[in-house]
Amino acid sequence: xxxxxxxxxxxxxxxxxxxxxxxxxxxxxxxxxxxxxxxxxxxxxxxxxxxxxxxxxxxxxxxxxxxxxxxxxxxxxxxxxxxxxxxxxxxxxxxxxxxxxxxxxxxxxxxxxxx
Amino acid sequence: xxxxxxxxxxxxxxxxxxxxxxxxxxxxxxxxxxxxxxxxxxxxxxxxxxxxxxxxxxxxxxxxxxxxxxxxxxxxxxxxxxxxxxxxxxxxxxxxxxxxxxxxxxxxxxxxxxxxxxxxxxxxxxxxxxxxxxxxxxxxxxxxxxxxxxxxxxxxx
Numbered sequence: 001x002x003x004x005x006x007x008x009x010x011x012x013x014x015x016x017x018x019x020x021x022x023x024x025x026x027x028x029x030x031x032x033x034x035x036x037x038x039x040x041x042x043x044x045x046x047x048x049x050x051x052x053x054x055x056x057x058x059x060x061x062x063x064x065x066x067x068x069x070x071x072x073x074x075x076x077x078x079x080x081x082x083x084x085x086x087x088x089x090x091x092x093x094x095x096x097x098x099x100x101x102x103x104x105x106x107x108x109x110x111x112x113x114x115x
Numbered sequence: 116x117x118x119x120x121x122x123x124x125x126x127x128x129x130x131x132x133x134x135x136x137x138x139x140x141x142x143x144x145x146x147x148x149x150x151x152x153x154x155x156x157x158x159x160x161x162x163x164x165x166x167x168x169x170x171x172x173x174x175x176x177x178x179x180x181x182x183x184x185x186x187x188x189x190x191x192x193x194x195x196x197x198x199x200x201x202x203x204x205x206x207x208x209x210x211x212x213x214x215x216x217x218x219x220x221x222x223x224x225x226x227x228x229x230x231x232x233x234x235x236x237x238x239x240x241x242x243x244x245x246x247x248x249x250x251x252x253x254x255x256x257x258x259x260x261x262x263x264x265x266x267x268x269x270x271x272x
Binding site: 024025027028029030043044046047048050051 | 222223224225226228229
């Protein structure tokens with residue numbers, strides 16, 4: 001059975017340098033659906049990124065900045081981008097050389113598609 | 116952070132789990148209901164109740180799993196309004212242990228499951244070899260052993 005998120009995940013994963021894309025429940029940190037390359041641990045990424053995103057969202061609100069829109073984490077060997085809507089977080093794991101601007105546009109489009 | 120353990124080798128894995136997963140209560144016990152270590156409980160009587168309930172739930176889930184799926188269910192999660200519980204089984208060279216933890220919005224089921232897997236690995240690695248002269252668990256000694264363990268955890272010998 002194809003999940004309602006399959007199209008959204010496909011559009012994210014086809015971006016150059018994207019290694020994984022996931023739809024994660026923000027509260028539980030569990031994977032709702034994912035598109036992963038071999039070697040990616042979806043459960044681990046989902047649990048930790050959902051926790052991070054939730055804290056970022058609460059931080060933005062605490063600082064009076066309103067809703068968190070887009071979160072990006074840069075690491076030595078890649079980056080994690082996330083955007084949320086209601087209880088869902090869309091997560092992208094990408095190579096260091098991936099075009100973050102394009103990923104951001106696709107993520108925001110994907111969040112819009114979840115509305 | 117107050118972790119108390121009847122068997123010292125379980126303390127470090129439990130401490131790491133609690134720190135990483137940010138849970139509010141944690142309990143490690145033998146499948147017979149004897150407590151091995153605890154975090155977050157203030158009273159011995161609460162540990163006693165939690166142990167009895169955790170063992171009963173674990174046994175029921177195991178039997179239900181056998182009947183429905185041919186194998187015992189080994190993980191259980193219940194989400195309450197404010198708090199959630201997770202019950203799992205950890206295997207070590209010292210035998211199986213039941214692990215019970217309670218968490219709130221500071222954590223999530225995903226994090227608890229993630230760090231529970233890590234906890235199981237660390238517990239198995241930290242476990243000393245099984246003793247050669249293991250006395251059988253007798254019903255007649257159960258309460259004495261339980262009280263001894265609770266006294267060790269809460270410092271009221």
